[in-house]
Amino acid sequence: QLQLQESGPGLVKPSETLSLTCTVSGGSISSTNYFWGWIRQPPGKGLEWLGTIYYSGSTYYNPSLKSRVTISVDTSKNQFSLKLSSLTAADTAVYYCARQEYSSSSVAFDIWGQGTMVTVSS
């Protein structure tokens, strides 16, 4: 059974860069049938898509965050990662990684990690 697990720091300082990793187990990140995405949720608020990557390394990002977001993949470790730069308190959120249907214009995230809380504070 495929599982995703986020890892990274729970506390980051303003202006710094957040680095999170999602480890995929029980299946291959190199599957041609899926994308892999990052979504976040500020406390008490709704969901926001950050970006998506294919195992080949091709990416697409939320236009409102594009200048600050970088997503990469390491197929040898079955992992994909998120970097978010120039952090402010507004970036405080639960960050989820998820598997996404490989289909044009699809927003089908069918398997999610449990999420990791990231707080931006000095």
Place this chain on the structure above:
Amino acid sequence: QSVLTQPPSASGTPGQRVTISCSGSSSNIQSNYVYWYRQLPGTAPKLLIYRDNQRPSGVPDRFSGSKSGTSASLAISGLRSEDEADYYCAAWDDSLSGEVFGGGTKLTVL
């Protein structure tokens, strides 16, 4: 302000049928598929409906999705206490070239 608009709250009694709306535009709902997620407190969202009205394996047929023009709806029939959760709609937006979520609807089972 979310690109997709949902009512912040909805409610119903056990056994009742409730619907949750999601309003968008020609660049998202009208021209692309709509997806629905359910999020129980303290847990990750779960895909409930994909491609407007398809249910993933394991999702009961009490849940159904529909779409007309620039709006979509999620219907839950035979409401149960365990349906109390937050519900989100989502779609691709051609103008933004990105994936957008609604602000979410908190469903209360009275």
